[in-house]
Amino acid sequence: MATDVAFDARHRGAPGLAHGGAISAACDDLFGFVLYLVQEIAVTRTLTVNYLAPVPLGQPHRITARLQRRQGRRLHLEATGTGHDDVTRFTAEALFLVVDREHFTPHGADADVLAMFNRPPEHR
Numbered sequence: 001m002a003t004d005v006a007f008d009a010r011h012r013g014a015p016g017l018a019h020g021g022a023i024s025a026a027c028d029d030l031f032g033f034v035l036y037l038v039q040e041i042a043v044t045r046t047l048t049v050n051y052l053a054p055v056p057l058g059q060p061h062r063i064t065a066r067l068q069r070r071q072g073r074r075l076h077l078e079a080t081g082t083g084h085d086d087v088t089r090f091t092a093e094a095l096f097l098v099v100d101r102e103h104f105t106p107h108g109a110d111a112d113v114l115a116m117f118n119r120p121p122e123h124r
């Protein structure tokens, strides 16, 4: 699964550069979408981002994410973020753990939890 992201002023860290937290969030979010492909309900247990080079604001980066392997409840995911100039500026690895629906029901409205399972959330 892939998405194209151009970090903007909302994601600024150092002048002209994306904040590491925004990069991390983009990777975690895309991993969440991979779950719809592998048809598992899971949540992030660990997330490691390797910041290989500064990410300039306003330059599109393609983030590609995939399930690398599965061990029981453990889903190992990995992602790569590459600019249009073919420079890979970050990679990420995550451990997601499969959970049941009851993981979410104490916190969100039933209809919202059900909707989340039926289709990916819409992003603006």
Ligand SMILES: CCCCCCCCCC(=O)SCCNC(=O)CCNC(=O)[C@H](O)C(C)(C)COP(=O)(O)OP(=O)(O)OC[C@H]1O[C@@H](n2cnc3c(N)ncnc32)[C@H](O)[C@@H]1OP(=O)(O)O
Residues within 6 Å of the ligand: 028, 029, 031, 032, 035, 036, 040, 041, 042, 043, 044, 045, 046, 072, 073, 074, 095, 097, 099, 103, 116, 117
């Ligand atoms: C389809 C729709 C899905 C939508 C979800 C989208 C999610 C988007 C991404 C997110 O932002 S999720 C939000 C951020 N994450 C969280 O809020 C998770 C908070 N953490 C928890 O709720 C619990 O820690 C969790 C449910 C993940 C796990 O608790 P458990 O008590 O169920 O598991 P446990 O700690 O016993 O670990 C289960 C297994 O994983 C193993 N494990 C845990 N941490 C590990 C680790 N770091 N490395 C390797 N293995 C690990 C652990 O040893 C164990 O192995 P065994 O099954 O063999 O005994």
